[in-house]
Amino acid sequence: MEGRLARLGLQAWSALVLLFLFFPILLILFYAFNSSNVESWPIAGISVKWFAVTWNDPEVRAALFLSLQAGLTATALALLLGSLAAFGVHRLAFFGRDFVSLLFVLPLALPGIITGMALNAFFNFNGLSLSIWTIVVGHTTFCIVVVYNNVLARLRRTQGSLVEAAMDLGANGWRAFRDVTLPLISTAVVAGAMLAFALSFDEVIVTTFTAGAQNTLPLWIFGAIRFGQRLPEVNVVVSFVILVTIVPVVIAARLTGGEGVARMQAGGRN
Amino acid sequence: MAANAVLRPRAPTGWARAQALVWRRPWLRASLLLTPPLAWFLVVYLASLALLLVTAFWRINSFTTAIERVWNLDNFQTLATDATYRTIIARTVGMAALVTITDALLAFPFAYYMARLASRRAQTLLFAAVLLPLWASYIARVYSWILILAHNGVLNWSLLAVHLPAANIGYTNVAMWLVFSYVWLPFMIIPTYAALERIPESLLEAAADLGARRLRSVSDVVVPLALPGLVAGSIFTFSLTLGDYITPILVGGAGSSFIGNVAYSNVGIANNVPFAAALATVPVAIMAVYLLGAKRLGAFEAL
Numbered sequence: 418m419e420g421r422l423a424r425l426g427l428q429a430w431s432a433l434v435l436l437f438l439f440f441p442i443l444l445i446l447f448y449a450f451n452s453s454n455v456e457s458w459p460i461a462g463i464s465v466k467w468f469a470v471t472w473n474d475p476e477v478r479a480a481l482f483l484s485l486q487a488g489l490t491a492t493a494l495a496l497l498l499g500s501l502a503a504f505g506v507h508r509l510a511f512f513g514r515d516f517v518s519l520l521f522v523l524p525l526a527l528p529g530i531i532t533g534m535a536l537n538a539f540f541n542f543n544g545l546s547l548s549i550w551t552i553v554v555g556h557t558t559f560c561i562v563v564v565y566n567n568v569l570a571r572l573r574r575t576q577g578s579l580v581e582a583a584m585d586l587g588a589n590g591w592r593a594f595r596d597v598t599l600p601l602i603s604t605a606v607v608a609g610a611m612l613a614f615a616l617s618f619d620e621v622i623v624t625t626f627t628a629g630a631q632n633t634l635p636l637w638i639f640g641a642i643r644f645g646q647r648l649p650e651v652n653v654v655v656s657f658v659i660l661v662t663i664v665p666v667v668i669a670a671r672l673t674g675g676e677g678v679a680r681m682q683a684g685g686r687n
Numbered sequence: 688m689a690a691n692a693v694l695r696p697r698a699p700t701g702w703a704r705a706q707a708l709v710w711r712r713p714w715l716r717a718s719l720l721l722t723p724p725l726a727w728f729l730v731v732y733l734a735s736l737a738l739l740l741v742t743a744f745w746r747i748n749s750f751t752t753a754i755e756r757v758w759n760l761d762n763f764q765t766l767a768t769d770a771t772y773r774t775i776i777a778r779t780v781g782m783a784a785l786v787t788i789t790d791a792l793l794a795f796p797f798a799y800y801m802a803r804l805a806s807r808r809a810q811t812l813l814f815a816a817v818l819l820p821l822w823a824s825y826i827a828r829v830y831s832w833i834l835i836l837a838h839n840g841v842l843n844w845s846l847l848a849v850h851l852p853a854a855n856i857g858y859t860n861v862a863m864w865l866v867f868s869y870v871w872l873p874f875m876i877i878p879t880y881a882a883l884e885r886i887p888e889s890l891l892e893a894a895a896d897l898g899a900r901r902l903r904s905v906s907d908v909v910v911p912l913a914l915p916g917l918v919a920g921s922i923f924t925f926s927l928t929l930g931d932y933i934t935p936i937l938v939g940g941a942g943s944s945f946i947g948n949v950a951y952s953n954v955g956i957a958n959n960v961p962f963a964a965a966l967a968t969v970p971v972a973i974m975a976v977y978l979l980g981a982k983r984l985g986a987f988e989a990l
Contacts, residue, residue, distance in 0.1 A: 420901065423901065424804060426796075427796055427799060427800040427804060428800065428804075430796040430797060430800070431796070431797045431800040431801070431813075434793055434794075434796075434797040434872075434876075435813075435816060437793070437869065437872070438816065438817070438820045438869075438872065438873070439816070439820065441828060441831035441832060441834075441835060441869065442820060442823055442827070442828065442831060444831055444834060444835065444841065445827060445830065445831050445834065448834060456834060456837060456839075456840075457837070457839035457840070458834075458839065458840050458841045458844045459844065497723075498723055498724040498727055499724070501720045501721070501723055501724050502720070502721060502724040502725070504720050505716070505717045505718075505719075505720030505721035505724075506717070506721070508713055508716070508717065517721070517725070520725075520728055520733075521724075521728070523732070524732060526926075527930075527971065528926060528927065528929060528930020528931070528947070528967075528970050528971075528974075529930060529931075530930045530931075530932055530947050530950060530951065530967065531736075531739070531930065531967050531970070531971065532732075532735075534739055534950065534954060534960075534963060534964065534967055535732075535735035535736045535738065535739040536731075536732075536735050537954065537960075538735065538738050538739050538742050538960060538964070539731070539734060539735035539738050539739075541960075542738055554731060557727075558727070558728070558731060558732050561724060561727075561728075565724075584710075589703060589706055590706040590707075590709070590710055591706065615822060619824045619825060619826070621825065621826050621933060622931075622932070622933065625951075626954065635824070635826050638826050638827075638830070639826060639933065639937075642826075642830055642833065642937055643936060643937060651830065655824065655826070655827040655830055656827075658824045658826075658827055659823045659824050659827050662822055662823060662824055663819060663822060663823055666818075666819075666822040670815070670818075
């Protein structure tokens with residue numbers, strides 16, 4: 418029903434919005450190859466020297482290692498707790514289901530600073546010193562919902578009669594779970610784990626309040642930008658973080674046909 | 688003997704009996720499964736939130752900065768009476784509103800194109816194109832604007848190329864408005880797109896049959912039906928702006944005290960956690976009111 422002019426206008430507008438969305442991200446990738454240590458446009462020349470410098474920076478390495486450790490541990494915990502919750506909730510026409518879902522999405526729905534400050538107050542109150550474990554606790558708390566949502570959505574779409582059929586054929590509960598349920602939900606579980614890791618690897622707001630003297634990679638970036646130090650290395654690290662967060666998300670999208678990733682935005686987290 | 692053993696049913700072991708018991712009683716199964724995750728949330732998260740709320744009613748000793756667990760309303764009184772904090776709250780809410788409006792204006796035509804004009808294939812691609820920046824590192828996307836807006840960045844280079852004066856908007860509230868609008872834009876596009884996609888074509892045909900021109904049917908049919916989606920998106924853009932402290936710290940300059948970074952510096956530098964906690968209740972209270980309004984506009988169905 419749109420006339421040609423309206424159609425053209427909308428097309429142009431959409432192209433501009435896409436440019437707006439992607440230009441800044443692409444620009445960082447360009448700056449990572451800057452041969453100069455001065456951050457100006459146009460970049461002085463193309464070079465990969467900052468990749469080597471960054472890779473050999475012990476601070477960056479330590480931060481990367483901590484991010485990986487915390488991210489993998491939090492993902493494992495979220496996987497366990499999120500799947501348990503999804504299994505617990507799905508078989509019941511359970512009036513508390515909405516309550517459970519709301520509870521789990523709370524750490525993503527409330528502004529991150531509130532979750533961060535609350536956890537910080539909690540650790541201080543209980544005399545727990547901040548360490549990798551407090552980071553893991555924080556990350557697990559907001560990652561559970563991603564696994565929970567993905568697994569629950571898949572469970573709802575699989576037929577309960579399949580499990581019952583397995584049991585009629587003599588499988589016990591565990592066998593039915595291992596041979597029937599698990600293969601059916603495995604891609605949703607993997608997708609949930611991918612998204613949880615991507616969420617954790619990039620998180621900065623809650624982490625600021627739950628990390629002690631150690632830096633995760635996003636915290637290192639935040640500090641470096643804030644004090645304007647080692648910006649050429651920041652360009653490289655930031656490009657790396659973009660890739661590391663996008664790859665698991667693309668995999669997750671493929672595994673769930675896109676819906677798992679899209680639903681995530683309901684619990685928006687920066 | 689052997690045949691006999693085959694025919695006789697095996698006596699259930701304790702393990703099998705336990706499995707059967709759990710299978711037959713769904714509530715037992717549910718409570719066994721739900722106990723660990725709910726315990727985690729109760730012990731860690733809800734306890735933390737409750738503690739934060741309680742802390743808001745405590746105070747610090749002004750000499751030692753140690754927290755004194757004495758109930759009082761001093762923090763809230765400061766927030767209500769001190770003009771500085773009223774300005775900060777008003778500035779934050781104003782910024783959140785401005786960002787929300789900007790994103791709605793940017794998102795609506797884009798979502799409209801995506802939902803109603805693009806081919807099926809283009810739709811999938813555009814959807815992915817909106818989701819990718821959402822997942823690409825938040826801090827990276829904030830940082831990219833520091834590069835763009837810097838004195839010798841892309842923006843000024845482009846302006847000079849077309850003989851326009853340089854725009855030095857780095858480290859200002861204008862920069863913050865741009866960055867906020869940029870980082871939260873996907874949150875506005877997705878629910879708006881979802882709402883637009885659900886509008887049946889027949890409604891537009893009916894409007895045309897009744898003599899409505901294109902613009903009229905957009906304003907009288909499409910916009911009202913897309914409104915819940917826009918409001919759903921605004922929940923994110925509004926709430927995320929209210930609580931953010933990274934962007935004010937990194938791209939803000941003078942006069943960029945917002946709720947988020949003031950609370951942040953009260954936790955860190957000033958070491959006044961009770962006051963920071965009281966300040967943090969402000970965005971929560973604002974969002975509670977906002978959500979009530981959004982619910983009335985049907986935004987929750989559009990999420």
